[in-house]
Amino acid sequence: MIGCGRVGSQVAKNLDAEGWDVAAIDENEEVLNRLGEAWSGGFFVGHAMDLDLLREAGIEDADAVVIATNGDNTNLVVAQIAQRQFEVPFVIVRILDPARAELYEGLGLQIICPTKTATETLTNRVLESAAKAREEART
Amino acid sequence: MFVMVAGGGKVGSNVARSLVASGHEVTLIEQRPFRFERLEAEFEHRAIRGDATELYVLERAGIERPPDVLVASTGDDEDNIVICQVARERYGVEKVIARVNNPKNQQHFDLLGISPTVSAVSSVMAMIEHEVPEHGLIQLLQLRKEDLEIVEVQVDGSSPCVGKKITELGLPDGSTVIAVMREGKAEGPDKAMELAAGDQVLAVLRRGKEEELKKLLLSR
Numbered sequence: 001m002i003g004c005g006r007v008g009s010q011v012a013k014n015l016d017a018e019g020w021d022v023a024a025i026d027e028n029e030e031v032l033n034r035l036g037e038a039w040s041g042g043f044f045v046g047h048a049m050d051l052d053l054l055r056e057a058g059i060e061d062a063d064a065v066v067i068a069t070n071g072d073n074t075n076l077v078v079a080q081i082a083q084r085q086f087e088v089p090f091v092i093v094r095i096l097d098p099a100r101a102e103l104y105e106g107l108g109l110q111i112i113c114p115t116k117t118a119t120e121t122l123t124n125r126v127l128e129s130a131a132k133a134r135e136e137a138r139t
Numbered sequence: 140m141f142v143m144v145a146g147g148g149k150v151g152s153n154v155a156r157s158l159v160a161s162g163h164e165v166t167l168i169e170q171r172p173f174r175f176e177r178l179e180a181e182f183e184h185r186a187i188r189g190d191a192t193e194l195y196v197l198e199r200a201g202i203e204r205p206p207d208v209l210v211a212s213t214g215d216d217e218d219n220i221v222i223c224q225v226a227r228e229r230y231g232v233e234k235v236i237a238r239v240n241n242p243k244n245q246q247h248f249d250l251l252g253i254s255p256t257v258s259a260v261s262s263v264m265a266m267i268e269h270e271v272p273e274h275g276l277i278q279l280l281q282l283r284k285e286d287l288e289i290v291e292v293q294v295d296g297s298s299p300c301v302g303k304k305i306t307e308l309g310l311p312d313g314s315t316v317i318a319v320m321r322e323g324k325a326e327g328p329d330k331a332m333e334l335a336a337g338d339q340v341l342a343v344l345r346r347g348k349e350e351e352l353k354k355l356l357l358s359r
Contacts, residue, residue, distance in 0.1 A: 049217065049244060073192055073217040076224075077247060085250055099194040100221070103229050 001025065002048045002078055003069030007094060007114075009034035011066055016041050023057040026069075048078045051085075059086050068094035076100065079109050143206040143232075144168065145191035145222045146213030147178045150238055150259075154210055155182065166200040192221045194229065202226060208234045216244040223253045254283050275357045276349055279341070286346050289317070292356045296336040300356045306330050308355055313345040 001012040004026040022041035079093040095101040101113035147169030189196030211219035226232035239258035320339035
């Protein structure tokens with residue numbers, strides 16, 4: 001798990017609870033608090049573009065890498081390193097900017113874009129409510 | 140020529156200034172407000188404010204035309220990588236030049252095929268090496284795409300190659316001597332020429348063959 005903010009730490013905890021062997025990486029040592037006392041996985045402090053750190057955290061044996069630092073560009077670069085250099089079988093990355101998310105999806109990365117999901121959901125909810133109001137007015 | 144420069148720090152702004160002065164069309168993208176204001180005062184409409192990793196910012200700067208060359212010169216290597224990839228993959232920019240801030244990140248640029256790159260640290264290190272040769276073999280230029288480099292070897296009195304002809308050296312595969320610098324003059328790689336102490340041998344070399352060449356020429 002690369003990047004342990006609100007999203008990353010929770011994903012790490014979920015997988016840890018599921019019985020996965022999880023190694024978490026973050027630049028900030030304090031995020032260890034986010035992982036909580038029950039955390040049984042590894043924790044590594046440093047920048048995700050540091051190959052020595054990635055190796056130390058065990059990327060060469062990883063079945064999956066989840067990337068969710070607060071920097072879209074860092075995430076995009078690290079995802080490509082995980083995929084191309086370490087040939088990790090499953091790489092998934094969180095990207096906030098929908099434009100870059102779409103472009104890199106086209107280039108072969110598996111991407112989750114919460115901004116796009118939120119935008120679509122919000123828009124659909126408004127349209128649904130308008131449709132519902134029209135429906136009610138008719139009846 | 141139309142050149143887009145992403146990142147208006149010392150490197151980017153000076154590149155832009157030189158290009159404008161030599162009559163090229165330039166757009167310069169800078170994100171930080173304070174820096175942008177100064178650049179706008181100088182570059183006027185050519186300065187574009189925004190994050191150059193955002194597609195709409197690149198579009199405002201004219202990337203759809205597309206530019207003949209894009210220079211990614213921000214202070215963040217991950218940003219420079221993404222700017223180059225976006226420019227190439229999305230907008231078909233054919234020539235990108237990237238600045239490498241941290242030499243440790245050079246390998247990431249190489250992995251993702253972003254070339255050529257320019258690194259101040261590597262350049263200074265190369266210059267120091269050139270001025271104060273510690274290893275007898277100096278890298279002058281790297282041709283990453285071709286996986287070749289141009290090197291210079293300083294021959295001294297104790298070198299095993301002194302008195303040998305270039306053809307007798309048995310150079311590593313794929314290497315060629317391009318010139319021998321002697322008494323301030325460049326001599327062609329004449330087959331009959333014998334190497335002497337004080338010569339500087341310029342050679343094209345496949346990367347990774349440095350030790351082999353050093354053994355042949357220097358035995359150190």
